[in-house]
Amino acid sequence: MNHRKTTPRTQVAITREGWYYLGMLSFIVAGAIIRDINLLYIMAGMMLGPMLFSWYASTKSLRRIDVRRRHPKLVSVGDAFYVESVASKPKNAARCFATLVTDRVIRHGDQLRGAMEAEMFFPAINAGSSAEASYRVSLSRRGRYQLGPMKVSTSVPLGLVRVTKTFHTDAEVLVSPKVGSLSSAWTRHLDFKNDGGQKSARRRGNAEGDFYGMRDWRNGDGRNRIHWRTSAKRSKLTVRQFEQRVNQDLVVILDLYNPANKPPTSTPVHGDSNDRGTKDRGSQRDYLSTMNREEIESAVSFAATLVVQHCRQGAAHVVVASASRARFKLHGLASPVFRAELMERLAVVEPSQDDLLPSTLSEVLPLAAPSAKIVLVSTRDRDLNDTQAFESVWKNTRIRRSLSDIVKVNTATAEFADWFQSEQKQFQLDDSANALDAAGETPIDSQDSQVS
């Protein structure tokens, strides 16, 4: 549960039915006054009574009500999760009836029309007790989502007057990228790259750590791990497992570059207002078409999957850096905590319109251990031998050798599909949504942190 509670504000409004009712009442009062018809005065009183009582009952019903929300803090893209609302009344408070709780879900940076509202209905909440209801949410875009404010309203007993209490509970849900699966082709590719490199002639076996146990052979396991004697005994391929893989340090550099990731302005190009509208829409379309969000999402998801798999193996040192709008650099031991921290970062990472890869490399490569695997995940094919572009890296003799060790992954290539399988399509491209997203772009200072 994550919310900051402030004093709820109460609003009283007349419903549409209430306005019709008041119209009838006014008609009767006017008739009574104009013609001095006493029976119409009585009828006016008979209509006014329920109206006033509705106002009183609605206000009293919501008095001292408390509503809380329960929800997960971090979810993956596309995963359905439940948000529970618990409404309660203290012991000496009045019962409340027909209470409608409305919760709002909105992505940070989106405008209100991109918000969704969920409604829950509490028929009755007794004094000193609580009731709960829930709704199911599925978020198909990474990012930071805001839950709330929660509105608790009732128009009991006749639906003529609606009293609403707004609970400004600021709660957030982070939607992290979907963790997919890496194929054996990727493992082979990674191993090949490392084996073929100048520094990759590592010795396997004891160097990988203490012996842990034996297990069945799985697709992707190296041949040198097979324990032939045991395999012969069991008539089944069996491999050795090691507790610690000290040399499996991993450096992941996420390059999210999108030169067109700039919000279109509504500045008219020329012509009258109609032309302006057309141009605006046109420029938006152009801008959106150049932006390959699907590839960006694949890159982020791939990076997340890579690190998550590495964290499962444990005890290795992992460095993750992003050349993105909000740059970050995260390094620490592969662990659930690290994974969680990384997921939070990846949840909000966005492409940058500036080429931040050179500076990121010059910052990250010094952190890489000599035996670490360095993976550059990008949405483009970047030539790292471009000494001009990577001048800062090439000038540094300590790190320039690492450039040749980098395993490049371009999400735009066909082979990427062989390496990585996302469990579901992560994002439905939608022009208007992207436009809204782009409009909210704000430069964020780069962050640097270490998780241990």
Place this chain on the structure above:
Amino acid sequence: MNTERMMQVCVAMMAALATLMLGTSQESATLPIIGLLAALTALFFTDILKWFSLHPIVAGTAGVVAGANAFIQSQTGGLESQFISVANLLIHLQIVLLFQKKTQRIYWQLITLSLLQVVVAAALNLFVLFGPLLILYTCFAISALLLFFVYRQVDTFLVAEDQVSMNVDQSIQIASAQPFGTPTSSSAVDPLNRPRRTLLKASFFRYFTLMGISTALVSAAVFLLMPRFGDDAWRAKTKSATGLSEEEVNLTNVSSIYEDPSVLMRVSFLDEATNEPYSVSGYPYFRGAVHEVYRNGKWKRDDSGELERSQMSRLKTPTRIYSAVRQQIHLEVSRGNTVCGVSPSCGLNDATDSLRMCDRTLEVRHFSDNSESPLEYTVGTLGFRNGLQSEFLPNYGTAKALTNEAVTNQDRMQEVLNYLPALSAKAAEIVADIPEDQILRRARALERHFTNGRAGYKYSLDPSPERDPKRWRDPVEDFVMNHKTGHCQFFASALALMLRSQGIPARIVVGFRADSYNVVGGYYQLRGMDAHAWVEAAIPADQIPDDEVMPTEGLRGFEANGAWVRLDPTSGDDFVNQSVAVSAWRQQLSDSVDYMQLLWSEYVLGLNEKRQRKAIYEPIKNAIKNTFALAFSREVWTARFEAIRERFQGDFFTRQNMRDAAIAIVVLTIAFYVIRYAGRFLWGWTKSVWNRSEHRHAPKIEFYRRLESILSKHGIHRELTQTPSEFAALAKLQLLDRNADSTTADIPSKVVQHFYRVRFGDDRLDTNDLQRLENWLGSLQKSLSSTS
């Protein structure tokens, strides 16, 4: 029974009751029966059994036909016809809706239509039955609205339960998991209809009761306290009262007389000395118009009813006012200005000022402007002695008037002798044995001629089939000499003319002979069928019997003028038997209903500005004034404390002390809770007002709202999650993108800085700051306008 079924029953009952109210206002049984049948049929066959329902197109067509029919009907008659055609249209539309498949819209329309019918009925209705029907209708209306609320609220969720909704970019999908809140302690999942039942069970009776009480209180408050602006409360016109005309008595009319059972007048008697109800024995006569001129079968007033107010005198107030009996007369409908009452009338201290009396005929007339609404008069009478109505009335005429009257009487006698010889001869034959100077005896003998039954007279409201107008030109002579069948006017006319033929001045009086006393309300109710005509004959003073006391108490000086004695020739068995004997409980019920009708008419329908001021505003004003006076009076409090001190000086534990102490504790406890509740309410209200800092600062931060508004108009919107500072930074970038100069681009930041100063620093801007802000916002506006 499920919620919807209960609601259908309630709505059907509302429809039936509304039609019933409308029907009673039109005094028609057809409409209520049709409405009730339609409501029941629709409930069973359309709602419950679902055998059939009208297709919307058919229903629409029927509605149009009903509207056209109402329009055509309204064109043929006057305003009343238009009103009735609208009422009929409402009923027809309601019937059409009842047979449609029920949706929320149809339910709303049915409720609205029934309400409109009640409104129209309220404008037309005069009967006390409307009150109980309205209460019943309100109960059903509250029930229907409560059920409808439950139905709407829960149904909305039941419909939306399986739906998955998505936002515009489909990035957020929301589906109901458990849309109905269940108690946290319960793990069972409720079935679908459980929420409806839970809500209904928990809230219906509670809210029905509370709402019923509050509705009754508010209705009473609105009805009593809502200021009236007119002197005359509106009420629908009733049919004109039947009975005897005060303008003339026409005996040539051969049609039957309809006995109208509707109450025209109510009279209660109070003893002026004790202010207690005055008990009257026998059937009192209420004098109305006095007719003295007879020609061709028609009696008319001597003055043709055209006496002006100035020609009539004020009611004479007796010297010993407590000998009088107070008459409180409630006149439902009056077609003329004659006020019926027990004569002789006299003034009281608070008698109605607009009444005037003719000294010669003792006729009382009112001269108020209003003749449509029920009139109320308070007037005294000297006509009772020991509960008996005197037969003799004083003659208030002056000497000159008496002389003139003597001449007139002589002429009238001659006229009768000449014009009605047979009747005159008959009269002479009847009184042949009585000396001419024994006027009272002769008059009584003539009266007995009609009442003793030997002459064969028969009372009938239907014209006699044996009438012979060719032989007997005059209807009265025809009555006496030929058919001897007729109503009171024939009897009275015959006696009056016979008396005149014998030289005895006589006149006929039209009024009421009351035989219906309302025990519950303590008043006589005079119906159209109680209208009566009798005769008054003038007798000299010396012939008034010794045991008869002239009702001139305190009005000395008129005894010498003689008196008018009341003679009622219609007192035969047939006439007396007109009153139908009813059982005691029916009489009690009838009296109760009539009394309630009186209260309804007087205090509900007839509450006007004057009565409201007198009965409600002034007592409240006086009560408040007195309370304040007592609450802040030093003497009063001193006396109270002194009384308390004295009381507790003796034996403390007396029964009275204990009772008073208990009452004091209860009162103080209630006062404590009232004050506590009021204090909490006031404190909460004050706090909430004070805490509305947003509102407190609203005028001060108006400039920031303007900035947002200006930028928003040009496509730079602040997002929900942005702080003003972030918004200003974004706005700067966007302004620069639009080729705005750096000075203009910096304006949002500057304005936001000022906003922060005011909003969070609680700072105040001086005039220079405000001027600067104005300039910045102006130049920003100009720059953006020129750019676009």
